[in-house]
Amino acid sequence: MEFEISDRMKTVLKMIDDFMIKEIVPLEPEFLNREFKEMLPVLEEKRNMVKQMELWAPNHPKEYGGMGLGLMEHALVSEALGYSPLGHYIFGCQAPDAGNVELLYHYGTEDQKAQYLAPLVEGKIRSCFAMTEPEVAGSNPIMLQATAEKDGDDYVINGHKWFASSAEGAAFAIAMLVTDTGPNANPYLKASMIIVPTDTPGFNLVRNIPVMGHRGSDYASHGEILFQNCRVPRTNLLGPEGHGFIMAQERLGPGRIHHCMRWLGVCRRSMELMINFALERVIAPGNKTLSTRQIIQLWAAECEADVLAARLMTLHAAWKAEKLGQKEARYDISFLKFFVANVMQKVVDRAMQVHGGIGVSDYSILSFFYRQERAARVYDGTDEIHKFAASRRVFEKYKGRKTLW
Numbered sequence: 001m002e003f004e005i006s007d008r009m010k011t012v013l014k015m016i017d018d019f020m021i022k023e024i025v026p027l028e029p030e031f032l033n034r035e036f037k038e039m040l041p042v043l044e045e046k047r048n049m050v051k052q053m054e055l056w057a058p059n060h061p062k063e064y065g066g067m068g069l070g071l072m073e074h075a076l077v078s079e080a081l082g083y084s085p086l087g088h089y090i091f092g093c094q095a096p097d098a099g100n101v102e103l104l105y106h107y108g109t110e111d112q113k114a115q116y117l118a119p120l121v122e123g124k125i126r127s128c129f130a131m132t133e134p135e136v137a138g139s140n141p142i143m144l145q146a147t148a149e150k151d152g153d154d155y156v157i158n159g160h161k162w163f164a165s166s167a168e169g170a171a172f173a174i175a176m177l178v179t180d181t182g183p184n185a186n187p188y189l190k191a192s193m194i195i196v197p198t199d200t201p202g203f204n205l206v207r208n209i210p211v212m213g214h215r216g217s218d219y220a221s222h223g224e225i226l227f228q229n230c231r232v233p234r235t236n237l238l239g240p241e242g243h244g245f246i247m248a249q250e251r252l253g254p255g256r257i258h259h260c261m262r263w264l265g266v267c268r269r270s271m272e273l274m275i276n277f278a279l280e281r282v283i284a285p286g287n288k289t290l291s292t293r294q295i296i297q298l299w300a301a302e303c304e305a306d307v308l309a310a311r312l313m314t315l316h317a318a319w320k321a322e323k324l325g326q327k328e329a330r331y332d333i334s335f336l337k338f339f340v341a342n343v344m345q346k347v348v349d350r351a352m353q354v355h356g357g358i359g360v361s362d363y364s365i366l367s368f369f370y371r372q373e374r375a376a377r378v379y380d381g382t383d384e385i386h387k388f389a390a391s392r393r394v395f396e397k398y399k400g401r402k403t404l405w
């Protein structure tokens with residue numbers, strides 16, 4: 001296992017770090033107090049600066065204008081960008097577009113690539129991914145109900161989706177739909193991915209779901225969608241019919257690694273805030289600061305140990321997925337998905353506690369992280385589902401060799 005960072009990557013990471021501090025962090029007070037859509041002009045300015053620095057779309061293919069970084073390299077970039085909630089958006093590698101780019105790149109036809117992939121990588125349009133449904137458990141996708149039935153040269157789509165992140169303002173959705181509605185359908189091969197432009201009649205964005213006190217807007221929102229006799233040409237099928245779940249698994253692997261590294265960026269920011277506040281906050285006469293108190297010192301050490309472990313796990317999984325393939329890394333990815341999400345939650349919580357009142361106020365980025373990132377334990381596979389999957393590896397690993405106790 002080799003984690004050496006090339007000189008080029010060191011330069012890239014330094015440039016990103018400088019840009020975050022100089023250009024992005026100063027936008028945060030406005031970001032915390034305004035609707036995302038009101039910030040679009042200033043965000044566009046920053047995006048253009050990133051393009052001029054040739055750091056745009058780090059993980060996306062070079063032939064479409066991205067930097068073409070590998071999984072390990074982009075993992076490091078994702079950590080650097082996670083320092084601010086605006087990082088990934090400004091650098092053009094934000095979820096859910098990042099996953100949709102991968103799907104279109106690997107499975108799209110030439111026409112689909114020209115119409116959807118190219119402008120998506122360029123940042124001219126946005127997209128969303130519509131899979132989860134209110135009526136059935138998202139943890140077990142074989143129960144999905146929304147259908148796409150063939151009618152001549154078209155699919156006619158009916159069904160109800162929600163939590164489609166960034167649906168407001170998206171140009172198209174990649175929707176997971178049941179295409180084999182027969183009674184003997186193989187549950188694992190019954191669903192397909194279909195590209196649905198959001199201006200198609202019958203595509204109804206009903207509302208944004210309020211999450212932790214915020215309804216959100218534009219990119220920063222989670223939409224409820226009602227498909228009512230929504231008709232798209234059969235050429236909008238992405239990949240082979242019936243391969244929706246297989247493709248989703250491929251999409252989610254790298255996505256989970258990117259998310260985990262982004263969360264480690266959140267941890268880094270929270271640790272910095274925690275340590276510096278503790279060093280400055282005088283809590284007793286004689287200039288005694290919070291940092292002189294043992295409980296704070298213990299929290300600092302515990303949190304850093306958790307972050308170091310989480311980082312090593314994530315980089316190891318990225319390395320394994322890149323060198324040996326997604327399949328080899330699937331258990332590692334399950335372990336880290338729940339582990340890193342929980343480490344982040346603990347670190348943000350401790351950092352807030354150290355800050356006292358200001359930490360829970362909406363002046364602090366920490367309270368934003370606390371609200372925003374709670375969902376990390378739910379999306380892209382809940383904690384419980386990943387623990388079940390990972391437990392299979394634990395039983396396989398230890399079973400069979402009985403020794404004396």
Ligand SMILES: Cc1cc2nc3c(=O)[nH]c(=O)nc-3n(C[C@H](O)[C@H](O)[C@H](O)COP(=O)(O)OP(=O)(O)OC[C@H]3O[C@@H](n4cnc5c(N)ncnc54)[C@H](O)[C@@H]3O)c2cc1C
Binds near residue numbers: 130163222382
């Ligand atoms: C902020 C946010 C963004 C999201 N973005 C998207 C998106 O862009 N596109 C999209 O399609 N979806 C998205 N989702 C939806 C997300 O993927 C689902 O919420 C998730 O898959 C869980 O499905 P569910 O909500 O139906 O919960 P359920 O499946 O109903 O599960 C409820 C609870 O039961 C637990 N559970 C399930 N099975 C078991 C079991 N066997 N034993 C014990 N416990 C179990 C689960 O872990 C969970 O805690 C998003 C969700 C959030 C919160």
